[in-house]
Structures are given as C-alpha cells and as structure tokens.
Amino acid sequence: MAKLKDNALMASIRHRAEQSLAFASLVAIFIFFTFANSAFATWSNITGILLSTAVIGLLAIGTTFVIITGGIDLSIGTGVTLTSVMVAWSLNNMGMPIWVGIIVGILSGALMGLFSGLAITRLQLPPFIATLAMMLIAKGLALVISGVKPIYLESVEGYNNIALGQIIPNFPNAVLIFFASAVVASIVLNRTIIGRYTFAIGSNEEATKLSGINVDRWKILIYIIGGIYIGLAGIVLSSRLSSAQPALGQGYELEAIAAVIIGGTSLLGGKGSITGTVIGALIMAVLINGLRIMEIRQEWQTVVTGLVIIVAVYADSIRRRNAGEL
Amino acid sequence: MATAQLLSVEGVSKSFPGVQALKDVHLDLNSGEVLALVGENGAGKSTLMKVLSGIYKRDTGVIKLNNQPIEVDGPLQAQKLGIAIIHQEMNLMPHLTVAQNILIGREPRKLFGIATDDKELNRQAKILLDELHLNLDPNQLVGKLTVAKQQMVEIAKALSYDSKIIIMDEPTSALTQSETDVLFTIIGNLRKSGKGIIYISHRMEELTKISDRITVFRDGQYIDTLITKDTKIAKIISLMIGREVAQDIRPDQVKKFSDSEVALEIKGLSTKNLLKDISFQLRKGEILGFAGLMGAGRTELALAIVGKDQISAGEIIIKGKKVKINNPSDAVANGIGYLSEDRKRYGVLLNQDVKFNLVLSNLRRLISKIGFVNTAKSKGLSNDAVKNLTIRTPTINQMVKNLSGGNQQKVVIGKWLTRETDILIFDEPTRGIDVGAKDEVYKLIGELAKAGKSIIMISSELPEVLRMSDRILVMCEGRVTGILTNKEADQNLIMQYATKYR
Numbered sequence: 153m154a155k156l157k158d159n160a161l162m163a164s165i166r167h168r169a170e171q172s173l174a175f176a177s178l179v180a181i182f183i184f185f186t187f188a189n190s191a192f193a194t195w196s197n198i199t200g201i202l203l204s205t206a207v208i209g210l211l212a213i214g215t216t217f218v219i220i221t222g223g224i225d226l227s228i229g230t231g232v233t234l235t236s237v238m239v240a241w242s243l244n245n246m247g248m249p250i251w252v253g254i255i256v257g258i259l260s261g262a263l264m265g266l267f268s269g270l271a272i273t274r275l276q277l278p279p280f281i282a283t284l285a286m287m288l289i290a291k292g293l294a295l296v297i298s299g300v301k302p303i304y305l306e307s308v309e310g311y312n313n314i315a316l317g318q319i320i321p322n323f324p325n326a327v328l329i330f331f332a333s334a335v336v337a338s339i340v341l342n343r344t345i346i347g348r349y350t351f352a353i354g355s356n357e358e359a360t361k362l363s364g365i366n367v368d369r370w371k372i373l374i375y376i377i378g379g380i381y382i383g384l385a386g387i388v389l390s391s392r393l394s395s396a397q398p399a400l401g402q403g404y405e406l407e408a409i410a411a412v413i414i415g416g417t418s419l420l421g422g423k424g425s426i427t428g429t430v431i432g433a434l435i436m437a438v439l440i441n442g443l444r445i446m447e448i449r450q451e452w453q454t455v456v457t458g459l460v461i462i463v464a465v466y467a468d469s470i471r472r473r474n475a476g477e478l
Numbered sequence: 479m480a481t482a483q484l485l486s487v488e489g490v491s492k493s494f495p496g497v498q499a500l501k502d503v504h505l506d507l508n509s510g511e512v513l514a515l516v517g518e519n520g521a522g523k524s525t526l527m528k529v530l531s532g533i534y535k536r537d538t539g540v541i542k543l544n545n546q547p548i549e550v551d552g553p554l555q556a557q558k559l560g561i562a563i564i565h566q567e568m569n570l571m572p573h574l575t576v577a578q579n580i581l582i583g584r585e586p587r588k589l590f591g592i593a594t595d596d597k598e599l600n601r602q603a604k605i606l607l608d609e610l611h612l613n614l615d616p617n618q619l620v621g622k623l624t625v626a627k628q629q630m631v632e633i634a635k636a637l638s639y640d641s642k643i644i645i646m647d648e649p650t651s652a653l654t655q656s657e658t659d660v661l662f663t664i665i666g667n668l669r670k671s672g673k674g675i676i677y678i679s680h681r682m683e684e685l686t687k688i689s690d691r692i693t694v695f696r697d698g699q700y701i702d703t704l705i706t707k708d709t710k711i712a713k714i715i716s717l718m719i720g721r722e723v724a725q726d727i728r729p730d731q732v733k734k735f736s737d738s739e740v741a742l743e744i745k746g747l748s749t750k751n752l753l754k755d756i757s758f759q760l761r762k763g764e765i766l767g768f769a770g771l772m773g774a775g776r777t778e779l780a781l782a783i784v785g786k787d788q789i790s791a792g793e794i795i796i797k798g799k800k801v802k803i804n805n806p807s808d809a810v811a812n813g814i815g816y817l818s819e820d821r822k823r824y825g826v827l828l829n830q831d832v833k834f835n836l837v838l839s840n841l842r843r844l845i846s847k848i849g850f851v852n853t854a855k856s857k858g859l860s861n862d863a864v865k866n867l868t869i870r871t872p873t874i875n876q877m878v879k880n881l882s883g884g885n886q887q888k889v890v891i892g893k894w895l896t897r898e899t900d901i902l903i904f905d906e907p908t909r910g911i912d913v914g915a916k917d918e919v920y921k922l923i924g925e926l927a928k929a930g931k932s933i934i935m936i937s938s939e940l941p942e943v944l945r946m947s948d949r950i951l952v953m954c955e956g957r958v959t960g961i962l963t964n965k966e967a968d969q970n971l972i973m974q975y976a977t978k979y980r
Binding site: 343344345347348351352354355356358359360361362363364365422423 | 531533552553554557563565569570571572573574578582583585587591592593594596635
C-alpha cells in the first residue's frame with residue numbers, strides 16, 4: 153500500500169511539474185522582455201497584452217474541449233466573424249437590447265457547434281472535414297448578413313463597456329471575462345460528468361461506447377460548448393472594436409489551436425488542461441507584444457510564433473519520452 | 479453444484495455481406511460453471527460474443543436468459559441484463575484513473591447530477607477492488623499499469639455491473655504465468671459465487687485447468703460440447719481443425735551446430751534501462767528460441783540488436799566482423815531482419831494489397847532507370863512469394879487486411895525473404911494465429927533454417943519454443959539466466975530459469 157501511495161504522490165508531483173514547465177517558459181519570456189525593453193513591464197502594456205489575448209484565449213479554451221476528445225474545430229476563426237456579425241446585426245439593424253444581442257451571439261455560436269457535432273456524429277464526417285465546411289459556411293454567412301460591410305456599433309450605448317469597461321479599475325472587462333471563462337471551463341472539464349466523458353472519449357472512444365455511454369450525444373454537447381465560447385469571443389471582439397468586421401477572424405483558429413498545443417494538450421486526445429491553454433495563449437501574446445515593443449517587424453513576429461510552436465511541442469515530446477509515455 | 483441454466487443460445491445465425499459468420503449455432507451456460515468456447519480464428523466465437531453484447535444484431539435464433547427470451551440492443555442493454563464482456567483488445571481509457579474506468583457511466587454525482595463526486599467514486603471502487611482482493615490504487619492512471627493489472631481493472635469493471643454472465647475473450651494472451659494464476663483464482667471465486675463464465679482461449683493447457691465444459695465451433699457452426707475432465711487436448715484440437723495434431727513435438731532431429739559458422743555473436747550487450755551483460759552465439763542454420771516471462775527483455779534484446787533501441791555497452795559481431803548498428807536500416811544492411819510481434823502495426827500495410835506489401839522492401843531492385851516501378855517484375859516476384867510460402871489469397875491484388883492472421887504473417891516473412899537477410903528474428907510469430915496456420919508457420923521457419931538462415935524465435939508459448947528451437951536462451955529481468963539445448967530443456971526447467979531473479 154505504501155508503495156502505491158508513493159506512486160500516486162510522484163504522479164501528482166510530476167503533473168504539477170509538467171504544468172509549471174509551460175508556466176516557467178512564460179515567466180522566462182516575460183523576464184527577458186522586461187530587461188530587453190523598459191516599456192514592456194508597465195501596467196498599461198500588461199493589461200494591453202491581456203486584452204489582446206482575450207479573443208484568441210476564449211476560442212482556445214472552448215476548443216480545448218474539442219481537442220481533448222481527439223477532434224478539431226477549424227470553424228472557430230470565421231465563427232467569431234459570424235457571431236460578432238450576428239450580435240451587431242441584432243443590435244444595429246434590428247435594434248434589439250444589448251442582453252438580447254448577447255444571447256443571439258452565444259446562441260449562434262452554439263448552433264454552429266450543434267451543426268458541426270451533428271455532421272461529425274450523425275453523418276460520421278471526420279471533424280477536420282466537418283468543421284472545415286463549417287468554417288466556409290460561417291465565413292459566407294457573415295458576409296451575406298453584413299452585406300460585406302462592417303456593421304458599426306458606436307451608436308449602441310454601453311455595448312463598448314462589455315470589453316473595455318472597467319469593473320475593476322485599470323483592468324478591462326474583456327480580461328475579466330476571459331479569466332472567469334477559464335475558471336468555469338476548468339471546473340467543467342475537471343469536476344463534471346461532461347468533462348469526465350471528454351477525457352474518456354479522447355482516451356478511447358470505442359471503449360467509452362462499449363461502456364454504455366452515448367458518445368454521440370456527448371460529442372455534440374462538447375462541440376456546442378466550443379460553440380458557446382465562439383459566441384463569447386464574438387461578443388468580446390465586436391465590443392472591443394465597437395463594430396463587426398466581416399473579414400476579421402479568419403486565421404484565429406490556427407492561433408487558438410497553437411495556444412492549446414503549446415499548453416500541452418495532445419492532438420491525439422485524452423490529455424490536456426485549461427490552465428495549460430491559458431498559459432499557451434499568454435505565451436503567444438507576450439511574445440508578439442514583446443517583439444513589437446522591440447520594434448521587430450510584424451512579418452518576423454509571425455515567423456517567431458511558428459518557431460515557438462515547434463520548440464514547445466518538441467520540448468513536450470521530449471518530456472513525455474523521458475516519462476515513458478511514448 | 480447448482481446447475482440452473484443461465485443462458486441459452488438457440489439456432490442463432492448471422493451473416494455479413496459475402497460471409498456467413500454464424501450458422502444455426504447453439505450454446506448453453508449454467509450458473510457456477512466455466513464454459514470454454516474454442517475454435518480457430520474465423521470460427522465465429524467473436525461474432526457470437528458481439529451478438530450477445532448487442533454490438534451485432536442476429537439474423538435468426540433465440541437467446542434466453544434464465545429461460546426468458548431476451549433482445550440485446552446494445553452494450554448498455556447487455557450490462558443491464560447482467561452480461562459483461564471482457565474484450566480481447568483492451569477496452570479501457572488509459573488517461574483515466576482506475577476508479578474512473580471501473581465506474582464509467584455510473585459516476586456518483588453531486589450538485590444536481592452535474593458534478594462528479596470523486597471521493598465517493600474512489601470509495602466505491604476501492605470496495606469493489608477489495609472484494610476481488612485486487613491490490614490496486616483507485617487513483618492510479620490506467621495507462622501507467624501493466625497489461626495484467628489493466629486486465630484486472632477490466633474484470634473489476636465487468637463485475638461492478640453485478641453481472642451474472644462474464645464472457646472473457648482471450649484474457650491471458652498478454653499475461654505472464656503468475657498473473658494468469660491470479661486470474662484463475664479470481665475466475666474460481668466467481669464460479670463459486672454462482673456466476674456463469676464463458677472463456678474463449680487458444681491456449682489448450684489453460685482450458686483443461688479452468689473449464690468445466692468445452693464448446694467447439696468451426697467455420698461458424700456448432701461442432702460439439704465436451705466435459706473437460708473426460709477429454710484429451712488432442713481431441714479438442716482435432717474437433718477444432720477437423721484433423722489430428724500432435725502437441726508435444728520436438729524438432730525432427732536435434733542437429734549439432736558446433737562446427738558451423740557463427741552467424742551472429744553478442745558480447746556483453748547492455749542497455750540503459752533493462753538489459754544487462756548479454757552474450758550468446760547464433761550459428762548458421764540454427765534456430766535459437768528466446769524464452770522468458772513478459773517483461774524479461776526478450777523483445778528489448780531483439781530491438782537492441784537491430785538498432786531500434788540504443789545499446790550502452792557491448793559488441794555485435796556478424797560472421798566474425800564487429801559491426802555498428804545504429805538503426806534498423808543498418809541492421810538490414812548487415813543482413814538482420816526483425817519481424818515484430820505486432821504484425822498489424824509494424825509488419826504489414828493492412829490497407830494495401832499483397833503485391834504492394836511484398837514488393838515494398840525491394841523497390842530499389844524493381845525500379846527502372848528513369849524511376850518507374852517495373853510492374854511485370856513486381857508481379858512475378860509477388861507470385862513467386864505467394865507460391866513458395868503458400869500464402870492463401872485469391873490474387874496478389876487482395877488487400878492484406880482481408881487475409882487471415884496466418885497468411886498475413888506469411889506476407890511479412892515473404893517481405894524479408896525477398897531481401898538478402900541471413901539472420902531473421904521472429905517475435906511471437908504465431909500470436910493470434912490459429913492452430914492449423916501455426917503448423918504452416920512452423921514449417922516455414924524450419925525450412926528457412928534448413929536453407930541456411932539463422933533464426934531467433936521469441937515466444938511466450940513454451941510448447942512452441944520446445945518444438946522449434948535447437949537451443950533455448952532463457953531470460954529473466956534483462957539478463958540471460960540460461961542457454962539450454964533442446965535435449966536438456968523442458969517446460970519446468972525453462973520456468974526455473976525464467977523466474978531466477980524473482
């Protein structure tokens with residue numbers, strides 16, 4: 153018995169260490185930029201970084217669920233475009249109150265998840281294909297509904313406050329929403345039935361099915377969760393910009409998926425965490441911001457992001473090989 | 479013993495497009511008994527299990543539970559009826575804990591059924607594990623357990639449904655002897671408590687040890703049911719394959735190899751993790767068996783020799799010349815071929831045809847000057863291999879996944895024969911292959927040795943090792959504990975050496 157306890161203890165220590173590896177890199181990058189440029193570690197720059205992380209971060213959180221099941225959601229980028237257009241359309245063109253607009257945004261995201269989930273389970277399409285199709289559908293719908301023009305929301309009083317207001321002084325609400333959503337997602341993933349089945353499906357879908365669990369139904373729900381986060385991201389984005397831009401959002405999916413992967417979630421499914429995803433999103437945002445402050449051209453920032461993904465995933469695979477997981 | 483009839487299968491048939499998998503089969507199971515179900519691959523055992531667990535729908539026939547006809551619509555329904563299946567492939571979630579696996583789908587909940595109550599979950603699992611006398615930590619991740627312990631988790635899971643009928647599909651195929659003994663103790667306890675157990679296995683010695691009756695299937699049909707204690711193994715096997723096969727065979731003539739050339743010599747080989755100071759010689763035309771328990775390091779030794787795993791010390795000498803093998807292509811260049819135990823993953827490309835597989839490792843020889851594959855030559859080469867190895871396939875364009883295990887293995891062998899390899903390492907060459915096809919694989923290996931190839935054969939089945947090997951190298955915990963000639967070896971002696979350090 154004593155030996156078993158030791159193992160459990162070691163496992164838990166190692167788990168912590170894994171988490172802190174990503175965190176340590178974040179801290180290291182942060183310290184590097186702090187010394188590299190005095191403009192970096194200022195409060196306004198830090199909140200700026202957090203604000204810029206919020207949209208990608210929300211997408212990454214939602215898609216962490218999907219990726220842990222062994223799936224993928226490519227529609228989250230143009231999904232943000234569609235949900236922000238939907239919110240803006242209902243507020244501006246339909247003149248609905250803000251709270252209805254918020255519901256419309258979240259519902260349209262959830263509907264996207266529902267359709268992707270149905271295509272994956274009922275039509276048995278691979279997630280890559282189903283969500284690639286959904287990506288195009290969302291992109292097209294956003295253009296149709298907006299009439300290929302930005303929808304401006306400056307006239308909608310108070311909408312701007314959702315992202316840029318400050319319930320906590322000097323701390324934009326968007327960041328608050330991002331952090332609160334992360335906490336909620338973390339609880340759902342680790343403490344609820346749907347979280348448990350998210351891991352179970354990703355770990356061994358067939359076995360989960362044979363255990364008498366209605367895998368299809370849970371998968372649809374998991375894609376809907378991802379969709380809800382698309383809706384949240386769309387609201388935050390349109391609020392921050394006081395408009396919905398029908399061309400903004402494409403490519404966000406890759407940044408979000410990169411954040412998830414840097415955070416240690418396995419594309420093969422069965423393994424991952426929200427904390428990791430948040431750290432992954434922050435690593436990317438801090439890097440981009442730091443490089444910009446150091447006046448490195450944007451083109452190079454993108455190159456660096458690519459390299460960081462390689463380094464992060466390679467480091468993770470080395471660690472797992474040493475831990476005997478591969 | 480109470481012998482109330484628990485389950486009866488009457489006249490069940492099931493066909494798939496082009497195949498009649500079950501033809502009017504029947505079977506009955508009493509409470510408090512272990513019924514062995516045997517038959518070659520393709521005899522219909524697994525199909526029947528899938529019908530019983532509701533994965534397949536039967537075409538005709540009746541299934542009765544406690545004399546009541548039942549319909550099984552799916553795994554969930556089967557569980558509710560008290561029928562649990564422990565499948566051949568592991569059906570666990572490696573990323574979840576022991577407790578989470580056992581109680582999946584029935585997690586204790588709190589907060590209006592949304593949240594999982596992991597404290598209660600672990601408590602319930604602990605009770606179940608204790609009842610079975612399984613020393614497992616409910617909080618341990620299943621992926622970190624040994625295969626044997628994972629099997630225990632599966633059994634605990636099956637019993638947690640309060641199942642009356644437990645069907646085990648080849649449960650010991652990945653277990654060591656001592657682990658098998660633990661399993662048998664558990665099965666014995668289940669029998670005592672009045673459960674009915676259907677036990678599917680290829681291992682005849684096990685059946686005689688554990689079962690009360692034996693039902694034989696062949697080609698999707700019911701053949702006979704025998705009382706175990708009145709039946710000889712040879713009889714069961716002859717019913718299974720429709721002819722007589724001898725069990726305890728030794729090589730035709732034990733040859734002496736002291737004069738022939740040393741094809742491969744290993745001196746003081748060690749690896750970082752497991753292997754310690756291993757030395758042996760393999761001579762031309764010799765079959766050297768590697769025996770030992772699971773985890774003894776037999777496969778690891780093979781992988782170290784072919785450069786898949788790094789060696790930390792030692793020398794590999796081929797035909798008197800010291801060689802350096804850093805990766806499997808070096809091994810091939812030096813004439814060593816390794817045939818993996820996991821044929822489906824490392825041996826063949828299942829979704830390609832026979833020709834593609836046979837030709838793949840030889841493409842360089844079949845490519846014309848401008849880089850195209852010579853189709854006529856590929857065809858000729860493949861047809862030759864199919865003929866020489868008696869690979870049973872309608873044409874060389876058949877997908878490999880449609881061949882039986884035995885014929886897939888022949889394709890793997892064929893792949894290596896078309897290269898110039900003098901040393902072949904077979905890792906569990908007959909795993910998952912039925913009795914009849916085993917004979918053919920043995921014959922093939924024997925012929926290879928006669929033709930002058932040197933062969934290492936890793937096997938967990940002692941009768942197989944004794945039947946094939948000229949000498950037997952026994953390993954335990956990463957060391958060589960003995961090298962026996964076939965004459966002096968027997969099962970007991972091998973087991974003694976194999977458990978030396980335990």
